[in-house]
Amino acid sequence: MKCELVIIHQETVDQVRLAIPDATKIDKMSELMKAFADPTRLKILQALRQQELCVCDLAVIIEATQSSVSHQLSRLRKQHLVKYRKDGKIVYYSLDDEHVSEILDRVLEHIDHA
Amino acid sequence: MKCELVIIHQETVDQVRLAIPDATKIDKMSELMKAFADPTRLKILQALRQQELCVCDLAVIIEATQSSVSHQLSRLRKQHLVKYRKDGKIVYYSLDDEHVSEILDRVLEHIDHA
DNA sequence: GTATCATATGAATATATGAACATACAAACA
DNA sequence: TGTTTGTATGTTCATATATTCATATGATAC
Numbered sequence: 001m002k003c004e005l006v007i008i009h010q011e012t013v014d015q016v017r018l019a020i021p022d023a024t025k026i027d028k029m030s031e032l033m034k035a036f037a038d039p040t041r042l043k044i045l046q047a048l049r050q051q052e053l054c055v056c057d058l059a060v061i062i063e064a065t066q067s068s069v070s071h072q073l074s075r076l077r078k079q080h081l082v083k084y085r086k087d088g089k090i091v092y093y094s095l096d097d098e099h100v101s102e103i104l105d106r107v108l109e110h111i112d113h114a
Numbered sequence: 115m116k117c118e119l120v121i122i123h124q125e126t127v128d129q130v131r132l133a134i135p136d137a138t139k140i141d142k143m144s145e146l147m148k149a150f151a152d153p154t155r156l157k158i159l160q161a162l163r164q165q166e167l168c169v170c171d172l173a174v175i176i177e178a179t180q181s182s183v184s185h186q187l188s189r190l191r192k193q194h195l196v197k198y199r200k201d202g203k204i205v206y207y208s209l210d211d212e213h214v215s216e217i218l219d220r221v222l223e224h225i226d227h228a
Numbered sequence: 229g230t231a232t233c234a235t236a237t238g239a240a241t242a243t244a245t246g247a248a249c250a251t252a253c254a255a256a257c258a
Numbered sequence: 259t260g261t262t263t264g265t266a267t268g269t270t271c272a273t274a275t276a277t278t279c280a281t282a283t284g285a286t287a288c
Contacts, residue, residue, distance in 0.1 A: 037148040057126060
C-alpha cells in the first residue's frame with residue numbers, strides 16, 4: 001500500500017512531526033502512564049489520596065498480598081508517584097506530589113463524561 | 115506473614131476502603147490509562163494535538179505502518195480519546211475532547227518536574 | 229545472641245500486549 | 259463491472275507484565 005496523500009500533505013507531515021516530543025520523552029511518558037495502567041496500582045493510589053498508609057494496611061484495604069503490594073509500590077516509586085517514610089520497621093507511603101491527584105481527577109472526569 | 119497492625123488500624127482500613135472507587139470504575143480507569151501507555155499511541159495523540167490528520171499521514175509522521183496506526187487508533191477510539199470523520203475513503207482523526215490534552219499536559223509536567 | 233514482625237526482592241509462571249503480515253472492507257473511478 | 263486506494267481487522271509471534279511463592283533484609287523485643 002502506498003499513500004499518495006503523503007506527497008500532497010508533505011508540509012503538514014513535516015510540521016506536525018516537529019511538534020512531537022523526542023523518543024526519550026515519549027518513552028518517559030509511556031512509562032509513567034504504564035504505572036497508572038493497572039487496577040492494583042490505581043487502588044493503591046486512590047487509597048493514598050485519603051492518607052498515608054503502611055504496606056500492610058494497604059494490602060488489607062485493596063485485598064492483595066503483601067508481596068504484590070510491595071512490588072507495585074516499588075514500581076510507583078520508580079515513577080515518583082509515591083514517596084515513603086520509615087518509622088521503625090513500618091514504612092508509610094504517600095503520594096509524591098500534587099500531579100498525581102490531578103491526573104487521577106482528569107481521568108475520573110473523562111470516564112464520567114463518557 | 116500476619117499483620118498485627120491491621121487490628122490496630124481497623125478503622126483506617128474501613129474508612130479508606132470506602133473512598134476507593136468500585137472495581138468497575140477502577141477497571142475503566144485502568145483501561146483508559148493503558149490506552150495512553152504506549153509510545154506509538156502517545157505519538158499519535160501528540161500529533162493530533164496539532165491538527166486533525168488522516169491515517170496515512172499519521173503513519174508517515176510517526177514512522178509506523180498503516181496497520182499499526184489503524185490498530186492503535188481503534189484502541190484510542192474505544193477509550194474515547196480520539197474521534198473521526200470520513201471524507202470519502204479518507205478518515206480524519208482528531209482528539210475527542212479537552213480532557214485528553216489536559217492529561218497529557220499533566221503528564222509532561224510531572225516528567226519535567228522529576 | 230534468637231525470635232518475630234514488616235517489608236523487600238528474586239524466580240517462575242500465566243496472561244496480556246504490540247508489531248507485522250495477510251486479508252477484508254469501502255469508496256472512487258475507469 | 260472491475261480496479262485502485264485508504265482504512266480496518268484477524269492471526270501469529272515475541273516480548274512484557276502481574277501475581278505467587280520462597281526467601282532475604284532490617285528492625286524490634288525477648
